């Protein structure tokens with residue numbers, strides 16, 4: 237096969253428009269509903285409730301805004317610890333800090349790459365006073381929902397579910413975005429469907445939904461003038477953005493099917509390599525396959541060292557590493573990405589508590605420069621660090637052709653030469 241860079245870049249994940257978006261945006265324009273009120277907003281809230289199976293949906297400017305509102309609803313106060321997924325995008329945890337809360341990071345499990353219930357239980361032993369847990373479903377794959385809910389129930393903790401990446405994915409036949417007390421989805425440009433931006437707070441509590449409707453529109457009281465009893469936010473979704481979401485909505489299942497086909501082609505293409513795909517608990521869940529990822533077996537990892545902003549590796553025959561693969565993908569004009577760097581490894585959160593299955597794992601942090609699943613001190617890396625070290629996100633754009641994907645697979649295979 238001829239190997240030369242693609243003329244047109246193959247992206248990680250980009251918006252896919254279908255035409256109906258323009259119809260609803262134009263309708264908003266022509267009827268002059270160009271604000272944060274209008275038919276598109278009402279309609280997307282209705283559509284989301286119908287699809288996801290929640291009672292109330294409040295359309296907001298971003299998934300991050302929805303998570304912020306969820307943290308407020310959960311009553312997080314300054315200085316309070318909150319248990320959070322560790323291997324996730326920073327927007328899962330930043331809203332805790334907006335309210336003065338202190339994230340405590342819970343290590344990841346290898347079965348779904350999400351919050352480890354064993355580590356969560358350990359965290360409640362260490363910090364029994366904690367009353368809020370923020371849990372994400374990474375890359376569109378549902379985590380261990382039953383186990384996490386059972387632990388939270390026993391400890392009387394509120395769950396905030398970050399379903400920003402997993403819209404349309406199900407666990408035991410039920411949509412993600414319904415398992416927490418307060419849940420968030422996102423319509424950011426790279427998500428499974430998009431509004432170009434936007435997000436929603438989902439809940440079954442009318443009181444909670446009403447609070448978010450009020451807070452997100454500047455907390456105006458019912459008075460003839462601007463009257464305020466609470467801090468307000470300008471977080472409501474625009475009716476123009478809602479038009480885009482409304483036009484995208486009928487294509488959610490089509491996008492999922494395309495992403496699933498991409499995942500399966502990668503799995504097939506790598507089946508004789510010392511790698512695995514991002515794992516799925518097929519007995520319990522059906523992901524939305526938002527991003528396809530791979531992880532290299534420890535024995536097939538060449539030496540790779542990552543600093544704060546650069547990485548180096550030494551190629552060895554039969555071995556490779558995420559840095560080498562990402563370099564080759566960049567040469568090919570295809571966009572891959574490292575696994576979301578765990579929060580406990582981030583400079584901003586490095587001094588926060590981090591709980592592994594074995595207990596407080598913060599002391600292990602300086603071992604992450606080592607290759608494979610074992611740190612320089614001979615001890616195993618924590619799970620998040622290990623997946624970050626050995627894993628990467630593959631080009632997963634649903635507009636990538638089969639031919640392009642075949643070439644991407646060949647280029648990745650050549651890294652193992």
Ligand SMILES: *Cc1c(COP(=O)(O)O)cnc(C)c1O
Pocket residue numbers: 298299300301324325327328372398400401421422423424433434435
């Ligand atoms: C995208 C994302 C968010 C934030 O959503 P925005 O709409 O971009 O604000 C939150 N959490 C996770 C896991 C995400 O991937």
